[in-house]
Amino acid sequence: MRPEGEHEVEATAIGWRLRLRDGSAADWEAFTAWLEAAPGNATAYDRVALADQDVEFADDRQPMLAAANDDDPQPRRRWWLPAGAGIAAAAAIALIVAVPGFRAATALDVVTAPGEQRLVTLADGSAVTVGGNSQLILDRSAGRRAELRRGEAVFKVRHDAAVPFVVMVGDDRIVDVGTVFTVTRGEGNLRVAVAEGSVRYNPDAENVLLLAGDSISRTAGGPVVRSHAAAGATRQGRLDFSDAPLRSVAVTLSRNLGTPVSVDPDIAGRSFSGTIIVGPPAPTLARFAVLAGVAARPDGDGWRLQARGRGAN
Amino acid sequence: MTDEATKELFLSLRPALTRFLAARGLGTDEAQDAVQDLFLKLDGMRLEGIADPRAYLYRAADNLVLDRRRSALRRLNRETRWGGLAAPIGPGIDPQPSIETLLIDRERLTAVADALAALPDRTADIFRRFRLLGEPQRDIAGALGISLSAVEKHLQRAYATVVDARRRIDADFTHPRGHSPGGESDAA
Numbered sequence: 001m002r003p004e005g006e007h008e009v010e011a012t013a014i015g016w017r018l019r020l021r022d023g024s025a026a027d028w029e030a031f032t033a034w035l036e037a038a039p040g041n042a043t044a045y046d047r048v049a050l051a052d053q054d055v056e057f058a059d060d061r062q063p064m065l066a067a068a069n070d071d072d073p074q075p076r077r078r079w080w081l082p083a084g085a086g087i088a089a090a091a092a093i094a095l096i097v098a099v100p101g102f103r104a105a106t107a108l109d110v111v112t113a114p115g116e117q118r119l120v121t122l123a124d125g126s127a128v129t130v131g132g133n134s135q136l137i138l139d140r141s142a143g144r145r146a147e148l149r150r151g152e153a154v155f156k157v158r159h160d161a162a163v164p165f166v167v168m169v170g171d172d173r174i175v176d177v178g179t180v181f182t183v184t185r186g187e188g189n190l191r192v193a194v195a196e197g198s199v200r201y202n203p204d205a206e207n208v209l210l211l212a213g214d215s216i217s218r219t220a221g222g223p224v225v226r227s228h229a230a231a232g233a234t235r236q237g238r239l240d241f242s243d244a245p246l247r248s249v250a251v252t253l254s255r256n257l258g259t260p261v262s263v264d265p266d267i268a269g270r271s272f273s274g275t276i277i278v279g280p281p282a283p284t285l286a287r288f289a290v291l292a293g294v295a296a297r298p299d300g301d302g303w304r305l306q307a308r309g310r311g312a313n
Numbered sequence: 314m315t316d317e318a319t320k321e322l323f324l325s326l327r328p329a330l331t332r333f334l335a336a337r338g339l340g341t342d343e344a345q346d347a348v349q350d351l352f353l354k355l356d357g358m359r360l361e362g363i364a365d366p367r368a369y370l371y372r373a374a375d376n377l378v379l380d381r382r383r384s385a386l387r388r389l390n391r392e393t394r395w396g397g398l399a400a401p402i403g404p405g406i407d408p409q410p411s412i413e414t415l416l417i418d419r420e421r422l423t424a425v426a427d428a429l430a431a432l433p434d435r436t437a438d439i440f441r442r443f444r445l446l447g448e449p450q451r452d453i454a455g456a457l458g459i460s461l462s463a464v465e466k467h468l469q470r471a472y473a474t475v476v477d478a479r480r481r482i483d484a485d486f487t488h489p490r491g492h493s494p495g496g497e498s499d500a501a
Contacts, residue, residue, distance in 0.1 A: 025367035
């Protein structure tokens with residue numbers, strides 16, 4: 001049961017939330033005064049605003065909301081889909097379309113479950129593929145700015161020298177110079193790999209220019225480690241590895257397949273180069289096993305990579 | 314707008330933002346920290362292309378508060394549902410959400426999605442236009458040939474439905490503890 005009067009307060013809070021989306025600074029000042037008027041007002045607004053954000057999270061579960069694309073008379077460009085259609089089956093690519101002229105001020109918060117990939121297209125033609133178990137926040141009002149909270153995202157960015165696309169990872173800034181690049185945020189570390197074009201990492205501090213094929217990694221507070229090898233980039237349903245140790249390949253596979261993939265210690269350091277098209281776990285791992293010259297066996301809830309010629313079967 | 318202009322704007326708006334954050338329920342120190350946080354985040358960013366930079370800063374501050382609320386709720390969910398097994402977490406640190414937390418989130422989102430699916434067609438259409446396509450209320454009124462206040466009425470109804478769905482799920486998971494100063498309990 002809600003206390004008496006709460007209903008009215010909540011309706012007013014909803015009214016504010018509606019008005020503030022396209023609100024001016026004066027609206028926000030008036031809103032501040034309303035919050036100060038009664039202690040319950042802030043709580044009511046919190047409830048409304050959090051529920052409002054939930055709608056973004058919930059939108060791909062919702063047939064009604066998926067119908068948002070139906071108005072489109074033209075079939076959408078599908079350049080991001082790989083030649084083989086197989087990946088769509090498993091990777092569950094969801095589309096969120098930022099309509100040209102979109103004026104919603106709220107941030108778009110894209111959260112993926114393990115094994116899920118989502119593609120977000122922006123009004124300017126840029127596209128972002130968000131890898132499994134990741135969170136990316138796009139500020140629709142700012143247009144060309146994103147914050148990677150965790151996990152991995154691949155940015156295919158339409159270059160605009162006047163308004164460069166900026167990706168924030170904690171306090172680090174990655175600024176595109178025209179580009180396809182991957183940003184991975186793990187526990188206390190950051191990796192940036194450039195597939196095409198170039199980006200600048202922290203232009204105001206280290207100012208590292210990364211060209212195609214370059215990547216850097218850095219643990220919090222540590223030095224910037226630079227290498228020329230794009231390892232494990234999620235790209236349009238493909239995983240590209242170049243000289244990556246199997247232990248990190250297994251981590252990337254786990255994230256993208258949504259099933260735990262572990263590796264025997266004796267081969268964990270072995271390196272792998274190649275491209276894997278992400279599909280359902282079993283066939284994907286079978287293909288990978290052939291490429292990598294290892295065996296992939298079911299193991300509990302997941303899979304285990306082992307040297308060939310060992311194990312039960 | 315240059316970096317310098319952004320900085321100047323920020324400094325001029327700083328007292329108003331601090332006041333706003335305090336009104337949103339942050340303590341004095343917390344509000345000042347949050348403003349500092351915001352400043353660091355925006356430092357060096359150009360706000361060109363943003364129609365109303367002052368409103369943008371308010372929105373950024375508002376989102377910052379919502380982020381904090383969300384991580385506070387997650388902590389609360391974990392502590393109440395999982396018997397205090399969670400590792401201690403410092404203030405302001407948003408941990409990698411646990412599987413349990415994700416499950417609760419998922420349940421809540423499913424409830425929200427179900428509630429939306431049950432809306433009447435007209436209300437659902439207006440909500441979709443406003444919330445997902447970003448159409449201003451005035452445009453929606455024009456397109457559907459109804460009054461602005463009718464549009465707002467539909468939106469009020471849709472939002473109330475979503476808020477209710479969320480309240481039901483959260484009541485299942487959390488004790489009725491306030492999470493902000495002056496906060497009231499959510500469940501009876």
